[in-house]
Amino acid sequence: MTHHYPLADKLQANTHQVENQPPTLENYNSYTADRALQEGVKREGGTHNSALKTFGQWAGSTEAIALGFDANRYAPQLVTHDRQGHRVDLIEFHPAYHQLMQTAVEHGLHASPWRTPQPGAHVNRAANYFLQAQVEAGHGCPITMTFAALPALRHQPSLLESWGDKITAPHYDPRNVPYFEKQGVTIGMAMTEKQGGSDVRQNTTRAYPIGQGGPGEAFELVGHKWFVSAPMCDAFLVLAQAPGGLSCFLLPRWRPDGSKNPLHIQQLKRKMGNVANASSETELRGAFAWMVGDEGRGVRTIIEMVAMTRYDCMIGSAAGMRQATAQAIHHASHRHAFGARLSEQPLMQNVLADLAIESEAATTLMLRMARAMDYQDDEHERLLSRIATPVGKYWICKRTPHHAYEAMEVIGGSGVMETHIMARLFRESPINAIWEGSGNVQCLDILRAIEKQPEVLDAYFAELAKAQGANGHLDRFIHQLQRQMQDTQALQYRARQLADGMALALQGALLVQHAPAYVADAFCAGRLADRSSLNSGTLPTGLDCAAIIERAQPLE
Template identity: 90%
Template structure:
């Protein structure tokens, strides 16, 4: 019986043509297509952004995006012993991870404001970190800890002198060799223990002086650490007990005599997200370390590091929001359904615009904090950073998981597939909210700052006052927030409510000053007006959603 199908179709077994499938978002410039980032860098940093334009072209390339997928597809592996039975505590990574680390270090994400300080140094570094994290977030852990370690080491000038150049050097060396054989090193930290978690006062690890003891002197540490992230770093800031109280120590992976330091990795953590980064449980079996800072002042010393890592959590979560927003808008712009382009349908416009204003608000607050970091000699900036960093870390990081889910829902079933970046963004989204102090810790830190330095309260409201009269919803919201903060009843019980309000008010104040009216109006009407909730896609009518979406569009 003769076939009714054309010969070509029969030979190719053709069933259909692939249509109405959005192309992958790649080979674009993730800096020049991000208007909020570009404008923020120029406003807060006032520096030449030529290098950022070049970096943005790399970060949006298919080659860079592939590195992120490969680094997460092949998780790190622990090798405790070599074939002769010697303890090595080695972590093996896919080459993609090392390439991402090398790129980050060579571009100064780990130390550029310390190595090349100057106007806009923190803003430029934050923007680079923001772009790089959109490629892959997990390797940012050792980059952040290295960046954050140097302020803590300033408490011990002798150690800063011997380690500072290696910490800030633009050289990545992944070899498992002594620090003195390397041009550049990475640093981590180890505070958490099983019995205490965030309450490091319960730490049981003990330090014993090798000689006379004291600041800058050598000790041996015995104990355990339940969560050591990036255990392949060259040294760690560690908390341990001595007779004078909890103290801070710098613990290298190799002793100064070139022998292996007995920091034994027990196992790698199996994590929901942050897969490309190694996190571990370790035991210290007489590990060599130097004391950093004064005896009994370990928390005060290491908090310098923690404050900077919290700041980077804010950058990382803002980056995740931007990438999720870009993916959602890109998909909806290229996808047709129910007879029209998705991005032109009213309800989808409401959702996309809502995602976009959440992302821009996060980016704007993050860059404002970068300027505050650049201007720590200014009292207002120093005080603002003290209170706004925990508020921003709390709010931006906490909003990111819901934001990632909503972006994934825009994309639909293909957004759940591991061939898409959204599953990784979603799994990564809760990490920054939990690490470096969970939500409750950030809220209590805000109250602690107000109690110990009441002037931070004045600095915060002085910053809000710059936007006075610009939006009726914002003015009303700030007035209500002032009343709530003046009420001293049950402050700890209400701490999350207060932190929510502080973050929203600051984001609103910044947007009405610096963002286009379409964005600022949508934020204030959608976030600050009493009748509106915070569910995505519930913006009030009368807003220019099309303009908001066009502004956030990840295309030239």
């Protein structure tokens, strides 16, 4: 007997209408919709041109956003051996990852300031990197390492001559073939080991000269590396103990004779974030490599690469903040609750404005450092970049996790779902704070820079002086910071307190000079005056939160 349920049949496909659900933020121009970025590019000497607008249109497109999701949904897979049993050490990626890599390389994110050095080259590259990192952060790791490798290779002109053109070429070639069969290559880095971590002087990997030894000559490396990201790069800058002490080496994935170099991937790391990027544990079993720079001066050589990767961490975290801010404001602007639009409710305005000024402060500092990179021949810029890079890396990267959480809370339950980009932004948020030197490492580097080159502190305060007299909160904060810096007691113990102050003062000085008054006033009142709460949404009264939110709107 067949039963009939008239009401159930009628309502089966139509229990309710979907209302009050914000549309997905897509098919927008992430460059032209970002006023802080546009103004910063122009101010810091970049080229505010159609190329950036075109790239911003791609970065905000449905197609690009889908690539980011796919590259993370289908994680890289390790293949250690082929079906005949030969060792291959191959990482298989989803095609979306390769498309993102190709886009990054073809737009010069890996090398454009080195390939075409000109005023504004670093600013333009930073802006493009900032836009692409909002699409997907994981593939930025090999892009950053390739970008950062060239300054280190300058310590060995013979290697720079043979590798430089391939490193800077706008060609992405993911094939598993020797480097000499490719037009373009990517470069990775392998420093840390189990027993030392950031303390690389505890490294035990040994380097044995094949012939006479010395800079530029061939060695065989035996040991292990605890954290090798992007192991499909064509070569790696590696630290190992040579007869003359800890030295830097360039280790190709294939030997010069075309045979496979015995860099064996033991496992892929299962990371909470940065999923699209393969990170591995490896063993070096007599791996061929060339010494880079002076024997026994490996840290001095590779630190050139490390400094540039830290600078890129700043860009990547600032990008994460911008995307999180855009998502939060977009959601609140389309969602009604308790009888009114969320973005128009006072408490929500406080939260959104707080997120927006944090994002703009990060973007502004990041672009200021890009200009410093463009003018390293200028003594002030060189000294400022030496101290402000660890300051910015420490502060921006450390602020990102809390910022991402607050943006996720604005969106609510939907923001926790893996179908929403906020879940990925949150999982990515701690990565840059930990990689390339944790917060403590950055703070100690700041102290080391001041001790070795006291003039870096003069350059830092000279930069702050450009904003003198423009804001009472800022002036008082800088005066207090100067007194704190003069106190040499327990400097290491107080290093984070000093780094916090240096970052806030620098961001405040830059915003007071360059941002609209309503943004700078909010930052100085909310960050530099006395505050008892560290949570977002605790800005003081009397600020133009509506204007701040409108400025940060992701839709034009």
